[in-house]
Amino acid sequence: MANKDPGEAVGELLAEVLKIVFSLLFPLLLITLCGVSFILVSVFHMPEFGLWAYLAGLAIGWAKGNIWGAIGLGAFCLAAVPLAWVAFREQELKASTTIFAYVMAALIIAFLSWLRTVWPVERVWEFWAYGLIMFAAWQATVEALIGTLGIVAHVRRNRPRPIKPPRQEPHGAPREERLSRNEPETI
16 A cells, blocks of 8 residues: 655645635534634633634624624625525435434534543643634534434425325214205204
8 A cells, every 4th residue: 555645645634624614614614603602701611612712702803893894794694694505405415424424523522522621721722723623523513403404304395295084974974965055054
């Protein structure tokens, strides 16, 4: 088995990162991860979420002081919705892919929980490491949720129409129809 050239391996890694950055779900991933991280840092004081919370705070602070920054941030948030819809409509519906995304998300989140107990965040590169691992977990979670929504929508769309069973009369008696609406009902 031949060894790969280190430059080729770095190129493949860069290509995979660019696929994530230029995916249709990237704006949604970035907005939701920053929002959730900002809430978790401010409410629960969890420093592991500091990278994404800092990015959210930086964007909000920049938007407060610069009207074009606010317009750009608003446009970015608004563009996330139709891009996520296109990603939802263009996805391949495979249960195995969705299950794999759930398994990966659970494994990464479990790894992050374990990592929090053994590796305290003290240096800047640790924030970056936690942030990148957290981004991978969030991406797997969003992919799994969108896959689940796609499968549910597919099943609901292709459900056969219910067949109305015939009305049963008591004791098998034949049903007598009134000849006109003006004729009174008899018991």
